[in-house]
Amino acid sequence: MLGIDALDIAVLLADTEMVEAALHDLMGRSQLMPMVEQNKKIKSLVRSQLNRWKKKASVKVKQAVQSEDLQSELSLYQEVIHWNERQFLSNIDDLMAKLEPISTFYLEANRLVNGNNARLNPMLPHFFCHQWYKCIIENVKQVQEETLEKEKQQQLDELYQRLEMLKQMDNLDTHQDTASIAGRLWDMTSVNLSKTDWSVMKSQADFLKKHPKLQEIAETLGRMAKQDPDPNEPLQYTQGIEFEEALSQQATDDIVGIHESNDLNKLLPNELLFLAYPELEVVFYKHLIDKRLMNYQMQGKVQSSRKVKAMEPHPAKAEEDTGPFIICVDASGSMRGFPEQCVKAMAFALMQIALAEDRECFVVLFSTDFVTYQLTKQDGLREASDFLSYTFHGGTDLEPAINAAIKKMQISEYQQADLVVLSDFIAPKQSKELIKQVDELKLKKNRFHAISLSKYGNPELMNIFDHHWAYMPNMTQRFIKQK
Incomplete structure (x- = not known):
């Protein structure tokens, strides 16, 4: 055999020492970040994120050296090392022709073969294969290092982005402690939000501080599923x-x-x-x-x-009894101004409660038509920003929105849900078919809540709701709360 078996290279490709060293480097850098150092929950999230990255990086590094040229060169090398000296010298010109388009070793090989009386040297085949092997090893390491460095930098940038977004959420000064919802927020920080997006959410957080009654109603809604006794419970x-x-x-x-x-x-x-x-x-x-x-x-x-x-x-199982939030928000023109601010702030508060209690939060924004937002999925912060930026206009058509919510409740993931309708309820009463569907859903532990922001709402619309709140502060109260 003229050279070292290529199986040694296969072992090198599977070697994880390089990835392990990169992981320790990232761990060390992340621990220097103030937010990670101060919060054990976030430190645990970073560690889990980096362990997932290690597995992905190992796959990327192995894939990086599986280029067509390198695989062709490895096959050619494994063929040549099984030649004897005579075969090598007789096939050297053909070998050089094959090497030229696929290997960086070609220039060195050309110097070795065409040197003074090089082909008369009996050690040429062995020395040639040895140098070739070293060149392959160096190329493999270089490709691995470049790929790993690129992956490491991308991961570091992602960590900085996620931590910056958690910091921004903390700066919102919301009622929920960021540490308590860090786990859910971590999965939602893969998107990058602009300053405008953050200012929209900041304005809602500030509005909630000035109107604590809204926050109180949201917290009551969050506790209600755990507190209400089930009459059918044995x-x-x-x-x-x-x-x-x-x-x-x-x-x-x-x-x-x-x-x-x-x-x-x-x-x-x-x-x-x-x-x-x-x-x-x-x-x-x-x-x-x-x-x-x-x-x-x-x-x-x-x-x-x-x-x-x-x-x-019988002791109630709180985790099973608390289902998702489905929030129907009236986006008609009659809700413009103060009512619009109220319903957006309320939805923002319910999103925070859903994150803290590991519940889903789905929004149906309706006027003459409706659009939906999923505030607790991976890009939920982007969805929340889009929803909070929506401009209210058009008429009020409540029934299609409730029908959309009912369809959502029929999915297994949205059973035992709390439907919250935020509206001025200036609309016609519901159809008998809709009332029948609501009654059937109530038997399956779904709850229906209404928050009215106008004294001119249609009282007949309230018949389907289990609980009803009215929030209509007068102009003097608004002025006092905003000071």
Whole structure:
């Protein structure tokens, strides 16, 4: 064999030391970032992200050296090293022709072969293959390093982007602690938002601070699924311990009299006279055995416990009872101005609650037609920015929006949902078919809520809702809250 077997190169291609070193470098750089250093949850998210990157980077590095030219060169090398010296010298010109278009080793090979009397040197085949092998190894390493460096820089840029977006969310000064929703937000930071996008969300966060009643309503909606008892939930017996006090003669709280007994601790002093005379000692022991010694009678209260059974509702499984939020937002022209600000801020607050409670948040924006937004998917922040930037116009057609929400509720991922309609409810009443569908969904633990922003709403529209809030601060109150 003229050279080293190419299987050694295959081992090199699978070597993970280079990727491991890159991973440690990224870990070290990320730990210097202030947000990672201060927050254990974010540090854990970064570590998980980098471990996923390691697997992808390993695949990329292996794919990088699988170019057509390199694979052709490896095949040619593995063929040549199995020649003998005679075959090598007789096929050298043909070998050089094959090397020229596919290998960076060609120039070096041409110098070795065409040197002074090089072809007469019996060591030429072995030295040629050895140098060729070294060149292949260097090329493989260079391609791997370049690919890995590129992947590492991309990952570092992505980390900076994600952390910057988490910082921006923290700067919004929202009611939810960013650390508590960092896990959900991390998956939503793969998109890059502009300053305009952040200013739109910042304005909603500021509006919520000035109108805490809106935040209070949103939090009530978030808790409602956990607090409302289910009338259909079966009762079961639960066993507990009950404590009670009772009178006992063993307690030494008070002396209540004298009685005959055999308790030496409560013995009257005169009973000890029997022990003073040997001939009366037997009388003392006889009284002791017969429990006829005169004792102080004591009485007091002692606390005792006993097991009791009671009928209680079967414990609700909060995680199963809290489903997604489906928010229907009235975007008609009559909602322009202050009502528009209110409904956008409320939807923004519900999105934060959905993130904190690991719930989905789906928005149906309606007027004469409707559009939908998924605020908790991977590009949810982009969706939220687009929704908050939407300009309200057109008329009010509530039924198509509720029909769209009902279709969503029929999907398995959107069962036990909370439908929240934010509107002035200046619209015709619903059809009987719609009311029937709503009643059927209520039986499947779906909840329907209405938040009205006008005193001129149609009261007949409220019949389908389980809960109804009205938020209509007058102009004076608005002015005071905005100061």
